Amino acid sequence: VLASFQLPAAVAAQCGLPEHDGFTWLDAVQELKKASAGETPVQLWQRVENHPMVQYVPAQCQDCGRHIKDTYPAPEDPDLVEEEPTEEERPFVRSGWFRGPRGPVVFVYRCPDCGQTTRWFRSLHPEVTLNPRRWGRLCGEQEDLKAWLARYLGVRLRVCCPLDWDHVWTEVWDGIAWKPLDPNCLNFARRLHEGIGSWTRVLAIGTPGSGKDAADAGEASEEVTEAYFARAGGSPEELRNWRATVDAARADASGASTQSRTLCGHVLQVARFDDLRITQELRSAQADFDLGRELCELRQS
Ligand SMILES: [Zn+2]
Incomplete structure:
Protein backbone atom coordinates (compact mmCIF):
# COMPACT_ATOMS: atom_id res chain seq x y z
CA VAL A 1 0.00 0.00 0.00
CA LEU A 2 2.71 2.48 1.03
CA ALA A 3 4.65 1.94 -2.20
CA SER A 4 1.60 2.60 -4.37
CA PHE A 5 1.51 6.37 -3.82
CA GLN A 6 3.90 8.65 -5.72
CA LEU A 7 4.65 11.74 -3.67
CA PRO A 8 4.67 15.26 -5.11
CA ALA A 9 8.19 16.72 -4.74
CA ALA A 10 7.06 19.18 -2.07
CA VAL A 11 5.63 16.37 0.09
CA ALA A 12 8.84 14.34 -0.34
CA ALA A 13 10.79 17.35 0.95
CA GLN A 14 8.52 17.61 4.03
CA CYS A 15 9.38 13.97 4.76
CA GLY A 16 13.11 14.71 4.78
CA LEU A 17 13.65 13.24 1.29
CA PRO A 18 15.29 15.11 -1.62
CA GLU A 19 12.80 17.48 -3.25
CA HIS A 20 12.00 15.65 -6.47
CA ASP A 21 9.34 13.36 -7.90
CA GLY A 22 9.45 9.56 -7.80
CA PHE A 23 9.46 8.82 -4.07
CA THR A 24 6.62 6.94 -2.36
CA TRP A 25 5.26 6.76 1.20
CA LEU A 26 7.40 3.64 1.63
CA ASP A 27 10.52 5.76 1.08
CA ALA A 28 9.13 8.28 3.56
CA VAL A 29 8.55 5.58 6.20
CA GLN A 30 12.04 4.17 5.68
CA GLU A 31 13.42 7.70 6.09
CA LEU A 32 11.38 8.04 9.29
CA LYS A 33 12.73 4.74 10.66
CA LYS A 34 16.27 5.78 9.78
CA ALA A 35 15.88 9.13 11.51
CA SER A 36 14.50 7.49 14.65
CA ALA A 37 17.06 4.68 14.90
CA GLY A 38 18.09 4.29 18.52
CA GLU A 39 15.14 6.32 19.81
CA THR A 40 12.43 5.08 22.16
CA PRO A 41 8.96 4.12 20.86
CA VAL A 42 7.66 7.36 22.40
CA GLN A 43 10.10 9.43 20.32
CA LEU A 44 9.34 7.40 17.18
CA TRP A 45 5.64 7.97 17.70
CA GLN A 46 6.18 11.70 18.22
CA ARG A 47 7.68 11.76 14.73
CA VAL A 48 4.69 9.88 13.31
CA GLU A 49 2.24 12.35 14.89
CA ASN A 50 4.03 15.21 13.11
CA HIS A 51 4.50 13.38 9.80
CA PRO A 52 2.87 14.60 6.55
CA MET A 53 1.41 11.10 6.13
CA VAL A 54 -1.12 11.66 8.93
CA GLN A 55 -1.58 15.42 8.48
CA TYR A 56 -5.02 17.00 8.57
CA VAL A 57 -6.14 17.85 5.04
CA ARG A 137 -8.18 13.65 5.53
CA LEU A 138 -10.34 14.64 8.49
CA CYS A 139 -9.81 13.75 12.18
CA GLY A 140 -11.39 10.29 11.80
CA GLU A 141 -9.13 9.48 8.84
CA GLN A 142 -6.09 10.74 10.78
CA GLU A 143 -6.88 8.51 13.76
CA ASP A 144 -7.52 5.43 11.58
CA LEU A 145 -4.25 5.99 9.72
CA LYS A 146 -2.32 6.36 12.97
CA ALA A 147 -3.76 3.11 14.33
CA TRP A 148 -2.82 1.39 11.06
CA LEU A 149 0.72 2.84 11.13
CA ALA A 150 1.19 1.87 14.80
CA ARG A 151 0.60 -1.78 13.88
CA TYR A 152 2.83 -1.45 10.83
CA LEU A 153 5.68 0.01 12.94
CA GLY A 154 5.10 -2.31 15.90
CA VAL A 155 4.28 0.55 18.27
CA ARG A 156 1.61 -0.17 20.90
CA LEU A 157 -0.76 2.68 21.71
CA ARG A 158 -3.62 3.23 24.09
CA VAL A 159 -6.02 6.11 24.49
CA CYS A 160 -6.76 7.61 27.89
CA CYS A 161 -10.32 8.77 28.37
CA PRO A 162 -11.27 10.62 31.52
CA LEU A 163 -14.90 9.92 32.40
CA ASP A 164 -17.26 12.90 32.61
CA TRP A 165 -14.63 15.27 31.22
CA ASP A 166 -14.10 16.28 27.61
CA HIS A 167 -10.51 15.33 26.76
CA VAL A 168 -8.51 12.40 25.44
CA TRP A 169 -4.80 11.66 25.03
CA THR A 170 -2.49 8.91 23.83
CA GLU A 171 0.00 6.76 25.71
CA VAL A 172 2.80 4.76 24.10
CA TRP A 173 4.28 1.50 25.47
CA ASP A 174 8.05 2.01 25.73
CA GLY A 175 8.83 -1.63 26.57
CA ILE A 176 8.63 -1.11 30.34
CA ALA A 177 5.79 1.30 31.03
CA TRP A 178 3.02 3.30 29.38
CA LYS A 179 4.07 6.91 28.75
CA PRO A 180 1.80 9.80 27.79
CA LEU A 181 2.85 11.33 24.48
CA ASP A 182 2.14 14.81 25.77
CA PRO A 183 4.05 15.18 29.06
CA ASN A 184 1.53 17.80 30.25
CA CYS A 185 -0.88 14.91 30.75
CA LEU A 186 1.23 13.65 33.65
CA ASN A 187 -0.40 16.47 35.63
CA PHE A 188 -3.97 15.61 34.69
CA ALA A 189 -5.02 15.21 38.37
CA ARG A 190 -4.11 18.87 38.96
CA ARG A 191 -6.84 19.93 36.54
CA LEU A 192 -9.30 19.09 39.33
CA HIS A 193 -8.29 22.52 40.71
CA GLU A 194 -9.39 24.43 37.64
CA GLY A 195 -12.90 25.06 38.96
CA ILE A 196 -14.62 23.79 35.79
CA GLY A 197 -15.95 20.59 37.38
CA SER A 198 -14.51 17.17 38.16
CA TRP A 199 -13.71 14.03 36.24
CA THR A 200 -14.66 10.73 37.88
CA ARG A 201 -12.20 8.16 36.54
CA VAL A 202 -9.50 7.75 33.90
CA LEU A 203 -9.76 4.69 31.65
CA ALA A 204 -7.04 3.49 29.28
CA ILE A 205 -8.36 1.77 26.16
CA GLY A 206 -6.00 -0.23 23.93
CA THR A 207 -6.05 0.55 20.20
CA PRO A 208 -6.84 -2.46 17.95
CA GLY A 209 -4.24 -5.19 18.36
CA SER A 210 -2.34 -3.39 21.13
CA GLY A 211 -3.80 -5.45 23.97
CA LYS A 212 -0.73 -7.50 24.91
CA ASP A 213 2.85 -7.72 23.79
CA ALA A 214 4.72 -10.96 23.19
CA ALA A 215 5.84 -11.13 26.83
CA ASP A 216 2.28 -10.47 28.00
CA ALA A 217 3.56 -7.32 29.70
CA GLY A 218 1.69 -4.08 30.12
CA GLU A 219 -1.83 -5.00 29.06
CA ALA A 220 -3.24 -1.93 27.37
CA SER A 221 -6.79 -1.66 28.64
CA GLU A 222 -7.22 -0.81 32.31
CA GLU A 223 -8.56 1.58 34.94
CA VAL A 224 -5.80 4.16 35.54
CA THR A 225 -7.27 6.67 38.02
CA GLU A 226 -4.78 5.76 40.75
CA ALA A 227 -1.92 5.88 38.25
CA TYR A 228 -2.87 9.45 37.32
CA PHE A 229 -3.14 10.47 40.98
CA ALA A 230 0.38 9.10 41.46
CA ARG A 231 1.79 10.69 38.29
CA ALA A 232 0.83 14.20 39.33
CA GLY A 233 3.17 13.88 42.31
CA GLY A 234 0.96 15.78 44.75
CA SER A 235 1.60 16.37 48.44
CA PRO A 236 -0.40 14.13 50.82
CA GLU A 237 -2.86 16.99 51.29
CA GLU A 238 -3.29 17.57 47.54
CA LEU A 239 -3.86 13.84 47.08
CA ARG A 240 -6.55 13.86 49.80
CA ASN A 241 -8.27 16.82 48.09
CA TRP A 242 -8.19 15.15 44.66
CA ARG A 243 -9.68 11.93 46.05
CA ALA A 244 -12.39 13.89 47.89
CA THR A 245 -13.30 15.83 44.73
CA VAL A 246 -13.51 12.68 42.61
CA ASP A 247 -15.44 10.75 45.30
CA ALA A 248 -17.96 13.59 45.59
CA ALA A 249 -18.43 13.68 41.82
CA ARG A 250 -18.97 9.90 41.70
CA ALA A 251 -21.59 10.20 44.43
CA ASP A 252 -23.48 13.07 42.76
CA ALA A 253 -26.55 11.76 40.91
CA SER A 254 -27.28 15.16 39.36
CA GLY A 255 -24.19 15.36 37.15
CA ALA A 256 -23.68 18.96 38.27
CA SER A 257 -20.21 18.29 39.73
CA THR A 258 -18.62 16.98 36.54
CA GLN A 259 -17.06 19.05 33.78
CA SER A 260 -19.24 17.51 31.06
CA ARG A 261 -22.34 17.35 33.32
CA THR A 262 -22.57 13.61 32.69
CA LEU A 263 -22.89 10.61 35.02
CA CYS A 264 -20.60 7.83 33.78
CA GLY A 265 -18.62 7.67 37.02
CA HIS A 266 -21.81 7.81 39.07
CA VAL A 267 -23.36 4.94 37.12
CA LEU A 268 -20.27 2.77 37.74
CA GLN A 269 -20.48 3.70 41.42
CA VAL A 270 -24.14 2.69 41.66
CA ALA A 271 -23.30 -0.58 39.85
CA ARG A 272 -20.54 -1.14 42.47
CA PHE A 273 -17.84 -1.52 39.84
CA ASP A 274 -14.45 -1.01 41.45
CA ASP A 275 -11.14 -0.40 39.65
CA LEU A 276 -10.39 -4.11 39.33
CA ARG A 277 -13.79 -4.99 37.91
CA ILE A 278 -13.59 -2.14 35.40
CA THR A 279 -10.17 -3.36 34.26
CA GLN A 280 -11.55 -6.89 33.80
CA GLU A 281 -14.46 -5.62 31.70
CA LEU A 282 -12.22 -3.43 29.53
CA ARG A 283 -9.81 -6.30 28.91
CA SER A 284 -12.49 -8.78 28.00
CA ALA A 285 -14.00 -6.17 25.66
CA GLN A 286 -10.63 -5.63 24.01
CA ALA A 287 -10.09 -9.39 23.60
CA ASP A 288 -13.52 -9.70 21.95
CA PHE A 289 -12.81 -6.72 19.71
CA ASP A 290 -9.41 -8.05 18.62
CA LEU A 291 -10.99 -11.43 17.81
CA GLY A 292 -13.45 -9.59 15.58
CA ARG A 293 -16.50 -10.61 17.59
CA GLU A 294 -19.66 -8.66 16.81
CA LEU A 295 -21.83 -7.19 19.55
CA CYS A 296 -24.59 -9.72 18.82
CA GLU A 297 -22.19 -12.65 19.38
CA LEU A 298 -21.17 -11.59 22.87
CA ARG A 299 -22.16 -13.74 25.78
CA GLN A 300 -25.24 -12.53 27.63
CA SER A 301 -24.49 -12.12 31.31
ZN1 LIG B 1 -10.27 23.87 -8.32
Missing part, protein backbone atom coordinates in the same frame (compact mmCIF):
# COMPACT_ATOMS: atom_id res chain seq x y z
CA PRO A 58 -9.41 19.75 4.56
CA ALA A 59 -11.75 18.44 1.87
CA GLN A 60 -10.88 20.40 -1.26
CA CYS A 61 -10.72 20.62 -5.04
CA GLN A 62 -8.03 18.06 -5.90
CA ASP A 63 -6.77 20.22 -8.79
CA CYS A 64 -6.40 23.70 -7.33
CA GLY A 65 -6.94 23.19 -3.59
CA ARG A 66 -10.03 25.36 -3.15
CA HIS A 67 -11.58 24.22 0.16
CA ILE A 68 -15.07 22.75 0.39
CA LYS A 69 -16.53 24.27 3.55
CA ASP A 70 -17.48 21.72 6.22
CA THR A 71 -20.12 23.85 7.92
CA TYR A 72 -23.19 22.70 9.81
CA PRO A 73 -25.99 23.36 9.24
CA ALA A 74 -24.69 23.35 5.68
CA PRO A 75 -26.01 25.99 3.27
CA GLU A 76 -27.08 24.83 -0.19
CA ASP A 77 -23.96 24.68 -2.44
CA PRO A 78 -24.77 24.52 -6.17
CA ASP A 79 -21.23 23.23 -6.87
CA LEU A 80 -21.54 20.21 -4.55
CA VAL A 81 -23.73 17.15 -5.07
CA GLU A 82 -23.88 13.81 -3.26
CA GLU A 83 -23.92 10.62 -5.30
CA GLU A 84 -24.10 6.88 -4.74
CA PRO A 85 -20.59 5.34 -4.96
CA THR A 86 -19.60 3.60 -8.20
CA GLU A 87 -19.02 -0.18 -8.04
CA GLU A 88 -15.29 0.51 -7.82
CA GLU A 89 -15.64 3.06 -4.99
CA ARG A 90 -18.25 1.18 -2.96
CA PRO A 91 -15.95 -1.08 -0.86
CA PHE A 92 -13.98 1.95 0.33
CA VAL A 93 -16.72 4.42 1.20
CA ARG A 94 -17.88 4.76 4.78
CA SER A 95 -20.56 6.81 6.44
CA GLY A 96 -19.53 9.68 8.68
CA TRP A 97 -19.70 13.39 9.25
CA PHE A 98 -19.31 15.95 6.47
CA ARG A 99 -21.62 18.98 6.50
CA GLY A 100 -23.76 16.86 8.86
CA PRO A 101 -24.17 13.11 9.41
CA ARG A 102 -24.02 11.19 6.12
CA GLY A 103 -24.42 7.62 4.95
CA PRO A 104 -21.81 6.10 2.59
CA VAL A 105 -22.00 8.75 -0.16
CA VAL A 106 -19.55 10.34 -2.59
CA PHE A 107 -19.24 14.14 -2.62
CA VAL A 108 -18.85 15.43 -6.16
CA TYR A 109 -17.46 18.97 -6.28
CA ARG A 110 -17.37 21.07 -9.43
CA CYS A 111 -14.79 23.70 -8.58
CA PRO A 112 -15.94 27.26 -9.31
CA ASP A 113 -12.30 28.41 -9.54
CA CYS A 114 -10.72 25.90 -11.93
CA GLY A 115 -13.76 24.08 -13.34
CA GLN A 116 -12.37 20.61 -12.50
CA THR A 117 -14.50 17.93 -10.84
CA THR A 118 -13.39 16.18 -7.64
CA ARG A 119 -14.87 12.98 -6.17
CA TRP A 120 -14.25 12.56 -2.44
CA PHE A 121 -15.68 10.41 0.36
CA ARG A 122 -15.04 9.38 3.97
CA SER A 123 -13.00 6.17 4.17
CA LEU A 124 -11.36 3.78 6.61
CA HIS A 125 -8.93 2.46 4.05
CA PRO A 126 -5.29 3.57 3.84
CA GLU A 127 -5.45 2.66 0.11
CA VAL A 128 -7.66 5.75 -0.16
CA THR A 129 -6.74 8.07 2.68
CA LEU A 130 -2.96 7.94 2.12
CA ASN A 131 -3.48 9.68 -1.26
CA PRO A 132 -0.99 12.57 -1.00
CA ARG A 133 -2.68 14.66 -3.70
CA ARG A 134 -5.16 16.79 -1.77
CA TRP A 135 -7.34 13.91 -0.56
CA GLY A 136 -9.44 15.29 2.34
Whole structure:
Protein backbone atom coordinates (compact mmCIF):
# COMPACT_ATOMS: atom_id res chain seq x y z
CA VAL A 1 0.00 0.00 0.00
CA LEU A 2 2.71 2.48 1.03
CA ALA A 3 4.65 1.94 -2.20
CA SER A 4 1.60 2.60 -4.37
CA PHE A 5 1.51 6.37 -3.82
CA GLN A 6 3.90 8.65 -5.72
CA LEU A 7 4.65 11.74 -3.67
CA PRO A 8 4.67 15.26 -5.11
CA ALA A 9 8.19 16.72 -4.74
CA ALA A 10 7.06 19.18 -2.07
CA VAL A 11 5.63 16.37 0.09
CA ALA A 12 8.84 14.34 -0.34
CA ALA A 13 10.79 17.35 0.95
CA GLN A 14 8.52 17.61 4.03
CA CYS A 15 9.38 13.97 4.76
CA GLY A 16 13.11 14.71 4.78
CA LEU A 17 13.65 13.24 1.29
CA PRO A 18 15.29 15.11 -1.62
CA GLU A 19 12.80 17.48 -3.25
CA HIS A 20 12.00 15.65 -6.47
CA ASP A 21 9.34 13.36 -7.90
CA GLY A 22 9.45 9.56 -7.80
CA PHE A 23 9.46 8.82 -4.07
CA THR A 24 6.62 6.94 -2.36
CA TRP A 25 5.26 6.76 1.20
CA LEU A 26 7.40 3.64 1.63
CA ASP A 27 10.52 5.76 1.08
CA ALA A 28 9.13 8.28 3.56
CA VAL A 29 8.55 5.58 6.20
CA GLN A 30 12.04 4.17 5.68
CA GLU A 31 13.42 7.70 6.09
CA LEU A 32 11.38 8.04 9.29
CA LYS A 33 12.73 4.74 10.66
CA LYS A 34 16.27 5.78 9.78
CA ALA A 35 15.88 9.13 11.51
CA SER A 36 14.50 7.49 14.65
CA ALA A 37 17.06 4.68 14.90
CA GLY A 38 18.09 4.29 18.52
CA GLU A 39 15.14 6.32 19.81
CA THR A 40 12.43 5.08 22.16
CA PRO A 41 8.96 4.12 20.86
CA VAL A 42 7.66 7.36 22.40
CA GLN A 43 10.10 9.43 20.32
CA LEU A 44 9.34 7.40 17.18
CA TRP A 45 5.64 7.97 17.70
CA GLN A 46 6.18 11.70 18.22
CA ARG A 47 7.68 11.76 14.73
CA VAL A 48 4.69 9.88 13.31
CA GLU A 49 2.24 12.35 14.89
CA ASN A 50 4.03 15.21 13.11
CA HIS A 51 4.50 13.38 9.80
CA PRO A 52 2.87 14.60 6.55
CA MET A 53 1.41 11.10 6.13
CA VAL A 54 -1.12 11.66 8.93
CA GLN A 55 -1.58 15.42 8.48
CA TYR A 56 -5.02 17.00 8.57
CA VAL A 57 -6.14 17.85 5.04
CA PRO A 58 -9.41 19.75 4.56
CA ALA A 59 -11.75 18.44 1.87
CA GLN A 60 -10.88 20.40 -1.26
CA CYS A 61 -10.72 20.62 -5.04
CA GLN A 62 -8.03 18.06 -5.90
CA ASP A 63 -6.77 20.22 -8.79
CA CYS A 64 -6.40 23.70 -7.33
CA GLY A 65 -6.94 23.19 -3.59
CA ARG A 66 -10.03 25.36 -3.15
CA HIS A 67 -11.58 24.22 0.16
CA ILE A 68 -15.07 22.75 0.39
CA LYS A 69 -16.53 24.27 3.55
CA ASP A 70 -17.48 21.72 6.22
CA THR A 71 -20.12 23.85 7.92
CA TYR A 72 -23.19 22.70 9.81
CA PRO A 73 -25.99 23.36 9.24
CA ALA A 74 -24.69 23.35 5.68
CA PRO A 75 -26.01 25.99 3.27
CA GLU A 76 -27.08 24.83 -0.19
CA ASP A 77 -23.96 24.68 -2.44
CA PRO A 78 -24.77 24.52 -6.17
CA ASP A 79 -21.23 23.23 -6.87
CA LEU A 80 -21.54 20.21 -4.55
CA VAL A 81 -23.73 17.15 -5.07
CA GLU A 82 -23.88 13.81 -3.26
CA GLU A 83 -23.92 10.62 -5.30
CA GLU A 84 -24.10 6.88 -4.74
CA PRO A 85 -20.59 5.34 -4.96
CA THR A 86 -19.60 3.60 -8.20
CA GLU A 87 -19.02 -0.18 -8.04
CA GLU A 88 -15.29 0.51 -7.82
CA GLU A 89 -15.64 3.06 -4.99
CA ARG A 90 -18.25 1.18 -2.96
CA PRO A 91 -15.95 -1.08 -0.86
CA PHE A 92 -13.98 1.95 0.33
CA VAL A 93 -16.72 4.42 1.20
CA ARG A 94 -17.88 4.76 4.78
CA SER A 95 -20.56 6.81 6.44
CA GLY A 96 -19.53 9.68 8.68
CA TRP A 97 -19.70 13.39 9.25
CA PHE A 98 -19.31 15.95 6.47
CA ARG A 99 -21.62 18.98 6.50
CA GLY A 100 -23.76 16.86 8.86
CA PRO A 101 -24.17 13.11 9.41
CA ARG A 102 -24.02 11.19 6.12
CA GLY A 103 -24.42 7.62 4.95
CA PRO A 104 -21.81 6.10 2.59
CA VAL A 105 -22.00 8.75 -0.16
CA VAL A 106 -19.55 10.34 -2.59
CA PHE A 107 -19.24 14.14 -2.62
CA VAL A 108 -18.85 15.43 -6.16
CA TYR A 109 -17.46 18.97 -6.28
CA ARG A 110 -17.37 21.07 -9.43
CA CYS A 111 -14.79 23.70 -8.58
CA PRO A 112 -15.94 27.26 -9.31
CA ASP A 113 -12.30 28.41 -9.54
CA CYS A 114 -10.72 25.90 -11.93
CA GLY A 115 -13.76 24.08 -13.34
CA GLN A 116 -12.37 20.61 -12.50
CA THR A 117 -14.50 17.93 -10.84
CA THR A 118 -13.39 16.18 -7.64
CA ARG A 119 -14.87 12.98 -6.17
CA TRP A 120 -14.25 12.56 -2.44
CA PHE A 121 -15.68 10.41 0.36
CA ARG A 122 -15.04 9.38 3.97
CA SER A 123 -13.00 6.17 4.17
CA LEU A 124 -11.36 3.78 6.61
CA HIS A 125 -8.93 2.46 4.05
CA PRO A 126 -5.29 3.57 3.84
CA GLU A 127 -5.45 2.66 0.11
CA VAL A 128 -7.66 5.75 -0.16
CA THR A 129 -6.74 8.07 2.68
CA LEU A 130 -2.96 7.94 2.12
CA ASN A 131 -3.48 9.68 -1.26
CA PRO A 132 -0.99 12.57 -1.00
CA ARG A 133 -2.68 14.66 -3.70
CA ARG A 134 -5.16 16.79 -1.77
CA TRP A 135 -7.34 13.91 -0.56
CA GLY A 136 -9.44 15.29 2.34
CA ARG A 137 -8.18 13.65 5.53
CA LEU A 138 -10.34 14.64 8.49
CA CYS A 139 -9.81 13.75 12.18
CA GLY A 140 -11.39 10.29 11.80
CA GLU A 141 -9.13 9.48 8.84
CA GLN A 142 -6.09 10.74 10.78
CA GLU A 143 -6.88 8.51 13.76
CA ASP A 144 -7.52 5.43 11.58
CA LEU A 145 -4.25 5.99 9.72
CA LYS A 146 -2.32 6.36 12.97
CA ALA A 147 -3.76 3.11 14.33
CA TRP A 148 -2.82 1.39 11.06
CA LEU A 149 0.72 2.84 11.13
CA ALA A 150 1.19 1.87 14.80
CA ARG A 151 0.60 -1.78 13.88
CA TYR A 152 2.83 -1.45 10.83
CA LEU A 153 5.68 0.01 12.94
CA GLY A 154 5.10 -2.31 15.90
CA VAL A 155 4.28 0.55 18.27
CA ARG A 156 1.61 -0.17 20.90
CA LEU A 157 -0.76 2.68 21.71
CA ARG A 158 -3.62 3.23 24.09
CA VAL A 159 -6.02 6.11 24.49
CA CYS A 160 -6.76 7.61 27.89
CA CYS A 161 -10.32 8.77 28.37
CA PRO A 162 -11.27 10.62 31.52
CA LEU A 163 -14.90 9.92 32.40
CA ASP A 164 -17.26 12.90 32.61
CA TRP A 165 -14.63 15.27 31.22
CA ASP A 166 -14.10 16.28 27.61
CA HIS A 167 -10.51 15.33 26.76
CA VAL A 168 -8.51 12.40 25.44
CA TRP A 169 -4.80 11.66 25.03
CA THR A 170 -2.49 8.91 23.83
CA GLU A 171 0.00 6.76 25.71
CA VAL A 172 2.80 4.76 24.10
CA TRP A 173 4.28 1.50 25.47
CA ASP A 174 8.05 2.01 25.73
CA GLY A 175 8.83 -1.63 26.57
CA ILE A 176 8.63 -1.11 30.34
CA ALA A 177 5.79 1.30 31.03
CA TRP A 178 3.02 3.30 29.38
CA LYS A 179 4.07 6.91 28.75
CA PRO A 180 1.80 9.80 27.79
CA LEU A 181 2.85 11.33 24.48
CA ASP A 182 2.14 14.81 25.77
CA PRO A 183 4.05 15.18 29.06
CA ASN A 184 1.53 17.80 30.25
CA CYS A 185 -0.88 14.91 30.75
CA LEU A 186 1.23 13.65 33.65
CA ASN A 187 -0.40 16.47 35.63
CA PHE A 188 -3.97 15.61 34.69
CA ALA A 189 -5.02 15.21 38.37
CA ARG A 190 -4.11 18.87 38.96
CA ARG A 191 -6.84 19.93 36.54
CA LEU A 192 -9.30 19.09 39.33
CA HIS A 193 -8.29 22.52 40.71
CA GLU A 194 -9.39 24.43 37.64
CA GLY A 195 -12.90 25.06 38.96
CA ILE A 196 -14.62 23.79 35.79
CA GLY A 197 -15.95 20.59 37.38
CA SER A 198 -14.51 17.17 38.16
CA TRP A 199 -13.71 14.03 36.24
CA THR A 200 -14.66 10.73 37.88
CA ARG A 201 -12.20 8.16 36.54
CA VAL A 202 -9.50 7.75 33.90
CA LEU A 203 -9.76 4.69 31.65
CA ALA A 204 -7.04 3.49 29.28
CA ILE A 205 -8.36 1.77 26.16
CA GLY A 206 -6.00 -0.23 23.93
CA THR A 207 -6.05 0.55 20.20
CA PRO A 208 -6.84 -2.46 17.95
CA GLY A 209 -4.24 -5.19 18.36
CA SER A 210 -2.34 -3.39 21.13
CA GLY A 211 -3.80 -5.45 23.97
CA LYS A 212 -0.73 -7.50 24.91
CA ASP A 213 2.85 -7.72 23.79
CA ALA A 214 4.72 -10.96 23.19
CA ALA A 215 5.84 -11.13 26.83
CA ASP A 216 2.28 -10.47 28.00
CA ALA A 217 3.56 -7.32 29.70
CA GLY A 218 1.69 -4.08 30.12
CA GLU A 219 -1.83 -5.00 29.06
CA ALA A 220 -3.24 -1.93 27.37
CA SER A 221 -6.79 -1.66 28.64
CA GLU A 222 -7.22 -0.81 32.31
CA GLU A 223 -8.56 1.58 34.94
CA VAL A 224 -5.80 4.16 35.54
CA THR A 225 -7.27 6.67 38.02
CA GLU A 226 -4.78 5.76 40.75
CA ALA A 227 -1.92 5.88 38.25
CA TYR A 228 -2.87 9.45 37.32
CA PHE A 229 -3.14 10.47 40.98
CA ALA A 230 0.38 9.10 41.46
CA ARG A 231 1.79 10.69 38.29
CA ALA A 232 0.83 14.20 39.33
CA GLY A 233 3.17 13.88 42.31
CA GLY A 234 0.96 15.78 44.75
CA SER A 235 1.60 16.37 48.44
CA PRO A 236 -0.40 14.13 50.82
CA GLU A 237 -2.86 16.99 51.29
CA GLU A 238 -3.29 17.57 47.54
CA LEU A 239 -3.86 13.84 47.08
CA ARG A 240 -6.55 13.86 49.80
CA ASN A 241 -8.27 16.82 48.09
CA TRP A 242 -8.19 15.15 44.66
CA ARG A 243 -9.68 11.93 46.05
CA ALA A 244 -12.39 13.89 47.89
CA THR A 245 -13.30 15.83 44.73
CA VAL A 246 -13.51 12.68 42.61
CA ASP A 247 -15.44 10.75 45.30
CA ALA A 248 -17.96 13.59 45.59
CA ALA A 249 -18.43 13.68 41.82
CA ARG A 250 -18.97 9.90 41.70
CA ALA A 251 -21.59 10.20 44.43
CA ASP A 252 -23.48 13.07 42.76
CA ALA A 253 -26.55 11.76 40.91
CA SER A 254 -27.28 15.16 39.36
CA GLY A 255 -24.19 15.36 37.15
CA ALA A 256 -23.68 18.96 38.27
CA SER A 257 -20.21 18.29 39.73
CA THR A 258 -18.62 16.98 36.54
CA GLN A 259 -17.06 19.05 33.78
CA SER A 260 -19.24 17.51 31.06
CA ARG A 261 -22.34 17.35 33.32
CA THR A 262 -22.57 13.61 32.69
CA LEU A 263 -22.89 10.61 35.02
CA CYS A 264 -20.60 7.83 33.78
CA GLY A 265 -18.62 7.67 37.02
CA HIS A 266 -21.81 7.81 39.07
CA VAL A 267 -23.36 4.94 37.12
CA LEU A 268 -20.27 2.77 37.74
CA GLN A 269 -20.48 3.70 41.42
CA VAL A 270 -24.14 2.69 41.66
CA ALA A 271 -23.30 -0.58 39.85
CA ARG A 272 -20.54 -1.14 42.47
CA PHE A 273 -17.84 -1.52 39.84
CA ASP A 274 -14.45 -1.01 41.45
CA ASP A 275 -11.14 -0.40 39.65
CA LEU A 276 -10.39 -4.11 39.33
CA ARG A 277 -13.79 -4.99 37.91
CA ILE A 278 -13.59 -2.14 35.40
CA THR A 279 -10.17 -3.36 34.26
CA GLN A 280 -11.55 -6.89 33.80
CA GLU A 281 -14.46 -5.62 31.70
CA LEU A 282 -12.22 -3.43 29.53
CA ARG A 283 -9.81 -6.30 28.91
CA SER A 284 -12.49 -8.78 28.00
CA ALA A 285 -14.00 -6.17 25.66
CA GLN A 286 -10.63 -5.63 24.01
CA ALA A 287 -10.09 -9.39 23.60
CA ASP A 288 -13.52 -9.70 21.95
CA PHE A 289 -12.81 -6.72 19.71
CA ASP A 290 -9.41 -8.05 18.62
CA LEU A 291 -10.99 -11.43 17.81
CA GLY A 292 -13.45 -9.59 15.58
CA ARG A 293 -16.50 -10.61 17.59
CA GLU A 294 -19.66 -8.66 16.81
CA LEU A 295 -21.83 -7.19 19.55
CA CYS A 296 -24.59 -9.72 18.82
CA GLU A 297 -22.19 -12.65 19.38
CA LEU A 298 -21.17 -11.59 22.87
CA ARG A 299 -22.16 -13.74 25.78
CA GLN A 300 -25.24 -12.53 27.63
CA SER A 301 -24.49 -12.12 31.31
ZN1 LIG B 1 -10.27 23.87 -8.32
